[in-house]
Structures are given as C-alpha cells and as structure tokens.
Amino acid sequence: MADTTQQSGIEKTETHSIIEALLYSAEEPLTESHVELCLEKQVDLDKYIRELNQLYNEYKIPLVIQYIAKGYKILVSDKYNEVISRLYQRKGNVKLSSSALETLAIIAYKQPVTRIDIDAIRGVSSYLKTLLEKKLIEIKGRLDIPGRPLLYGTTNYFLEYFGLSNLSNLPRIKEIENIVKEKIEEEPDGTKT
Amino acid sequence: MADTTQQSGIEKTETHSIIEALLYSAEEPLTESHVELCLEKQVDLDKYIRELNQLYNEYKIPLVIQYIAKGYKILVSDKYNEVISRLYQRKGNVKLSSSALETLAIIAYKQPVTRIDIDAIRGVSSYLKTLLEKKLIEIKGRLDIPGRPLLYGTTNYFLEYFGLSNLSNLPRIKEIENIVKEKIEEEPDGTKT
Amino acid sequence: MSYNVKLDVFEGPLDLLLFFIQRDEINIYDIPISYITKEFLEYINIMQSLKLHLAGEFLAMAAMLMRIKVKMLLPKSLKNDDEDIEDPRTELVDMLLEYNKYKEGAKHLRALEEKQKKFNNVNFIVNNDDVDPDIFLSNISLMDIGMLFKKMLDHIPKDKIYEVKKIKININKQIQFINSFFINRKKIKFKEIIKNIESRIEIIVTFLAILELIKIKTYSVSQNSIYGDMWLTQLNNQE
Numbered sequence A, B: 001m002a003d004t005t006q007q008s009g010i011e012k013t014e015t016h017s018i019i020e021a022l023l024y025s026a027e028e029p030l031t032e033s034h035v036e037l038c039l040e041k042q043v044d045l046d047k048y049i050r051e052l053n054q055l056y057n058e059y060k061i062p063l064v065i066q067y068i069a070k071g072y073k074i075l076v077s078d079k080y081n082e083v084i085s086r087l088y089q090r091k092g093n094v095k096l097s098s099s100a101l102e103t104l105a106i107i108a109y110k111q112p113v114t115r116i117d118i119d120a121i122r123g124v125s126s127y128l129k130t131l132l133e134k135k136l137i138e139i140k141g142r143l144d145i146p147g148r149p150l151l152y153g154t155t156n157y158f159l160e161y162f163g164l165s166n167l168s169n170l171p172r173i174k175e176i177e178n179i180v181k182e183k184i185e186e187e188p189d190g191t192k193t
Numbered sequence C: 001m002s003y004n005v006k007l008d009v010f011e012g013p014l015d016l017l018l019f020f021i022q023r024d025e026i027n028i029y030d031i032p033i034s035y036i037t038k039e040f041l042e043y044i045n046i047m048q049s050l051k052l053h054l055a056g057e058f059l060a061m062a063a064m065l066m067r068i069k070v071k072m073l074l075p076k077s078l079k080n081d082d083e084d085i086e087d088p089r090t091e092l093v094d095m096l097l098e099y100n101k102y103k104e105g106a107k108h109l110r111a112l113e114e115k116q117k118k119f120n121n122v123n124f125i126v127n128n129d130d131v132d133p134d135i136f137l138s139n140i141s142l143m144d145i146g147m148l149f150k151k152m153l154d155h156i157p158k159d160k161i162y163e164v165k166k167i168k169i170n171i172n173k174q175i176q177f178i179n180s181f182f183i184n185r186k187k188i189k190f191k192e193i194i195k196n197i198e199s200r201i202e203i204i205v206t207f208l209a210i211l212e213l214i215k216i217k218t219y220s221v222s223q224n225s226i227y228g229d230m231w232l233t234q235l236n237n238q239e
Helices: A014-025 A032-039 A045-059 A078-089 A098-110 A115-122 A129-133 A156-161 A173-180 B014-025 B032-039 B045-058 B078-087 B098-110 B115-122 B129-133 B156-162 B176-186 C013-023 C033-049 C056-073 C090-117 C142-154 C171-182 C200-215
Strands: A063-068 A071-076 A137-142 A150-154 B063-068 B071-076 B137-142 B150-154 C187-189 C219-223 C230-234
Touching: A014 A032, A014 A045, A014 A071, A014 B071, A014 B078, A032 A045, A032 B078, A045 A063, A071 A078, A071 B014, A078 B014, A078 B032, A098 A115, A098 A129, A098 A150, A098 C142, A115 A150, A115 C142, A129 A137, A173 B129, A173 C142, B014 B032, B014 B045, B014 B071, B032 B045, B045 B063, B071 B078, B098 B115, B098 B129, B098 B150, B098 C090, B115 B150, B115 C090, B129 B137, B137 C142, B156 C090, C013 C033, C013 C056, C013 C090, C033 C056, C056 C090, C171 C200, C200 C219
Parallel strands: none
Antiparallel strands: A063 A071, A137 A150, B063 B071, B137 B150, C187 C230, C219 C230
C-alpha cells in the first residue's frame, strides 16, 4: 500500500474529462466506439484509460478503471473495503434476503401464524431464524391443535422500524389492490412544451 | 502523504480518500454520523466535502458533491451532460408525467394527505402507483376519521430526486391572490400555442 | 374549432377552466359563468365527437357550472336578507385557486427536476463482499411489504396434481440455451429468457442453470429492487 505518487506529467485534457464523465455515468462497459460516437472523433481509448488510472493514483482517488466484459468499467478501489463495510453493518441497517422479507410480510399480515401456514403461502419451507435473530418477529404462543405448533408475530421493533404506531396502520389488502390495479400512466415525457 | 497540489494548497489526506470511497459506495446520502461511524473518530465532514469539491475542480474531475436529502451525494457534474446524453439517451430524459407531478406537488406541499384530498384538489382521480413504485412517496400513517384512510407523504428519495436538502427547501408557492393575474401579464402560457 | 391546443392535455376540469381564464384574461373573482359554461360544454362536445376519452369529472363539472348559472339567474329580491347571500361562484373560485396553487407547485418541481436531471448518478462498481446488492430493510417501505404479501396471495401454489411426464431437459442443455441469448448482448432480463418457456420444470431447470453459470462466474446477477427484474450480466472471464 505504499502511496508513492509521482508526478507523471500527464496533461489532463478535456477529452480525459469527458471520458471520465462517460465512465462515471455508464451502466454498461464503455467501448471505444461509444466514446467516438460521443466525441465525434477518433480516440485511442486505451491510452486515455491508462493515463486516467495513473492520474487517479497520483491524485489519491480511490477509483480504478478496469477492462471488463469487452469494455471499460470503473470500480471503487478495494483499498478501504473494511472501512466501507461498516457503513452497511451499522445498526438499523438490517439486511434481509428476499425470502426472509417474504416471510416477514406473511407474518406481518397473518399473525399470529404457524410455520406451516407460512410455508403454504410461500410454497417452500421458510427459515425464521434470521427474522428471530434480528428481533423482527417473536414467538407469540402455541396453536391449540395437535402438535401445538408455535405461533409467530411481529415485534415492537418491527413497528418501530417502519414507523408504525400499531399494526392496523399496515396497508390493507384492499387498499393495495386499489393501488395495484391502477393502470400505469403513459406519457413518459410529460406534456410540457 | 506529502503530495500537495499547487493551486489550492489543500493537502489530500487519507481521510479525504476514505470519504471519497464512502461517497462512491454509499447508497444513501452520506451524513457526518455515517462517516464518524466508519472512521471511528470525529470528522468535520463539511470541511472535507468543501475541499474535495475544490480538488475535483482543480483536477478537472467531472464529479460534484451535493448536499441533498440531509446528506452528501456524489454526482456526475452537469458540465458534460449533453455529451453523456448522446450515449445514454433513454434514462436521463425520462421525466415524471405532468399528472404525476401535479399529484406529487399536492403531496409534497400538503403532507400528510389522503388520496381523497388529493383527488378533491385536482378534480380528478389520481394515480399513486407510479409515485409509490418510484419511492417518491410513502405511507405516513392513517387519518383518524371513519374509514381511517391512509396518509401519504414524500420520501427521502423525493428530496434526492429534486436535489433538495430538506423539505423546507421546497420553493414557496406564491400567495394565491395574484397568481392568476400575474400569469396573464408575465407568462405567455406554453399551452396556448 | 377555436382550440389551438392539443385537446387532451388537460389534467382535469379545473385545469381546463384555468386555461379559459388565462386565455381570455378573465378575472377569477368575477367569472362570467354563462360564457365559461358555453366554452366548457363546447370542449366536451368536441372531445365526445372525436371519441376521446373524457373523465366523468368533466361531466360533473359541467353540471356544477350549470347549477351556478341557474343560481346566478335567480333574482336577488327573491331572497330576503341581502347580506348573507353568498356568491354562487365562491366554491368554484376556491377550488380553482386551490388547484392553481399546486399547479404552480408542480411547475417548481418540474424546474427542480430538470435542473437535477443534468447531474447523472455515478455507476461505480463496488467490489466489496460486505456490500453486495442484497436487500437492506431501509429501502423497504410498508407498501412494499403489503405488495409483496399481495403478490404471494395471488400466487399461492395450487394443490399439486401429480402427473408423470418424461422431461427432456437438463442443466447442460439450458446452459447452452442461456448462452445463446448473449451472442450480441451482455445483459438480459431473466424474464426474457423464460419468456417462451411453458412448463414450470423447464423454468426451474433454467434457473438452476443460471445458478450454475453464476457459480462458475460466467454471469453475474443483479436486481434493482426486491420485486424488480433480475438482470443477468455477462462477465469477462479472460481477465
């Protein structure tokens, strides 16, 4: 990790900056033909990329341009990964898989509910462990049928997390239906003149 | 770490670079508390952001850090917007439809507000689906009247989308009294021709 | 036809009335009701004759205008105390002023949108194992949870009827099938891959094939939101 920055003597031109702007905004890897289309002239993209990478190093900018999937893509340098990851692990930033979220939705709406009922709705067996660990759900008792299965429901933390004063503030299925059935508007560009 | 750039004399430290890396990676606008959590020390974020913006300017890097939605967000400078849009026409030009925008204006200025109120003001029934899907609005609770209708308000993303640092930065709507009159005098309305 | 405008640009009856008021420089506090009713009805007729969709609210507004017109015609002397008589137009004026306020607000928002749209989002790849595109609850709203639940309700698996069929499909075959989509492109939606597949089992095997391809790092998968489309992106192995 030696930060030996040397002045490379690269003169940064407007073409460099435009290529940067294209790289920053691009969703797909950037190719020479993309750049030539935008700049309306021939460009030796490889050279510019080489120089930009050198400049980033010189400026201590944590970005790296890489050749990926037949074009150039810009990556955040992994140098500070450990520090960055704290941003995502901070308290309250609960991360869930989509199946956990599905399970949570069922429990929120159907509580108190048994695992068998949850599985029946999802069509696959569900893991409740993560949700229990994150204190989004808790055991509410047992259902009085043979086997006395556990009943699950959401916690106070769940309410807090979504700013609900109580469960009746969850949108009702009927309300959701009304919204879902709204046709999607067209006129993507507005009617402004 | 002694690579001082001549013009502004800002000495770029590792903290600058880490903050940059955080800005590059963050999904939401970055706040001082985010940064302090990651760096495990007190940081005068405003100062660092100011310096980074200066450095970008100096290095001719087309990035700009804006204070929006109560935090800092890094964006591609608008300087090369035209060139960029040659490549990525589809996305940048999609705007909200005028009816969506009208609905959103009512929600933004009057929040929290029920759908019935929105419809009454517009004189037509409104579609909320697009706004909900785009996460420009969200449910804020229920109104305590019979039927307990849902209340809607704008999201943090709303602020991001419109480049507002917080809700109180919404442009004031002119006092009603003179609007219609002023319009006739000042503004040849676009829809007329 | 006196309308130099696209006929369907109005957001609703109030918007149309405001248009008349501006076009004819009418004092909003003293609206000539007969005149504006005539204009309004004419517009409705044109819309109807062109068979353009007209929201029911336009008809309701036409009724309101006519009601006001009738009230205006009633001689004042018929009612006893002059002081308390409210101008029949007051309610309409209030509605117009209120609506106009937010129309103004919408203009502000449009200006902000246009300004901010010029700043593109950065699309940097974050190569951090702790920062994969998994779902953070902070991005999830109540409505998302509700929608998700509703979606599941709509797709509760039906009771299974077992029908034994020989299936001529395997993962390797589906890998080839998937690769065939990437001849001219680098990114494709999962939905598009399975578009023409009919049986469930084929979809499942196709999905397994995708998992296999992800494992051997031929492709990567990303999703913008929980129920957003799943995108398959070709990775470059020659690196």
